Amino acid sequence: MTNEEKNIGHKFTNAALLETALTHSSYANEYRINNNERLEFLGDSVLSIIISEYLFRTVRNINEGDLTKYRATLVCEQSLYEVSKKISLGSLIRLGRGEERNGGRERASIVSDAFEAVLAAIYLDAGFDSAREWLLNIMEDSIKDVLAGKRYGDYKTMLQEAVQHGSVGKVTYSVIGESGQDHNKTFEVEVHIDGVPKGRGKGSNKKEAEQNAARYALENL
Numbered sequence: 016m017t018n019e020e021k022n023i024g025h026k027f028t029n030a031a032l033l034e035t036a037l038t039h040s041s042y043a044n045e046y047r048i049n050n051n052e053r054l055e056f057l058g059d060s061v062l063s064i065i066i067s068e069y070l071f072r073t074v075r076n077i078n079e080g081d082l083t084k085y086r087a088t089l090v091c092e093q094s095l096y097e098v099s100k101k102i103s104l105g106s107l108i109r110l111g112r113g114e115e116r117n118g119g120r121e122r123a124s125i126v127s128d129a130f131e132a133v134l135a136a137i138y139l140d141a142g143f144d145s146a147r148e149w150l151l152n153i154m155e156d157s158i159k160d161v162l163a164g165k166r167y168g169d170y171k172t173m174l175q176e177a178v179q180h181g182s183v184g185k186v187t188y189s190v191i192g193e194s195g196q197d198h199n200k201t202f203e204v205e206v207h208i209d210g211v212p213k214g215r216g217k218g219s220n221k222k223e224a225e226q227n228a229a230r231y232a233l234e235n236l
Contacts, residue, residue, distance in 0.1 A: 022102045023133060025149060027140050036132035039125060041111030041198045051132035054139075058131030061138050062090055065147045066154075074162065084172065088161050089154065091169040092222060095127035098154055104129055113199050124223045170229035174206070177233065184209035188225045191215070204228045 016026050019033060027033045036051050043050035066086050074082065088094060099105065105120040108129050119125050138146035151158070178186055185208070192203035204224035205215045214235060216227025 019107050022104075022107060024102065024153070025137050025141070025145070027136070029140050032136040032140050033133070036136040037107050037129060038109045039111065039114060039119065039129070041114040041119070042109040044198050045111045051129060054132035054135040055128045056135075057138070058133070058135035061134055061143075061146055062131055062150065065150050066090055068147075069151060069158070085161055087172050088169050089157060091172070092123050092127045092226065093169060094157060094161075095130045096123040098157055099126045099130045101153060104133070111198065117199065122219055122223075124218065124220050170226050170233055174229040174233050178208060188228065190221060190224075206232050208232070 017030075019037065020026050023033070032054075035049050036054050038048065038050050040050040040052060042048075063086070066089050067082075070082050070085055074085065105126045108120060108125065110119045110125075114125070134146055134150055137149050175186055178184070187207045187210075188204050189207070190202055191205045193200055194203075195201050199219075201217055201219060202221050202224040203215060203217050204221060204227075206213050206225070206228040214228050214231030216224050216229070216231055218224035218227055
């Protein structure tokens, strides 16, 4: 078992799956190899169905809306980033030189995407049951915390709930700027409540920028 497999906690039959799962696009562009984005796409769905099924079977007597909130909190970027620290996933990702210099190993968007890619790799390597066992084991503490009412930094969800609680209007996000090269872009997003600008945020992708904009809006509500 390699050091990467020891950290992750799964022995791969197809080692190439893990190698691809740990390869960020910045590294892939430099060496002209496959990146982890396709695995991330699959992992996002595997993650959603495992968490959805677990909540459906485990949490009784709550409605669809509350189930959705629990799931959103568990699968959000910040939640996955915190879970990834258990296996030191950031240290395992293969990054391009520029992303390495820019602190990519500590960037929540990169690490959480790699987490989803690793989940997909385990699913393809050993099947759904193995992927479910691995995920629920590594997320056990997070699931307990969320069901106990504790939350991670899903600022978009928290902003939406704050707005609804205050009987205010609609929350929308718009991209107001992009900079950098294709493999190392920075996005700037502005959040509006009832059409009124309430905050701006930047990130390496739109999702991260939206979270940061929502956090700023929450701090100033």
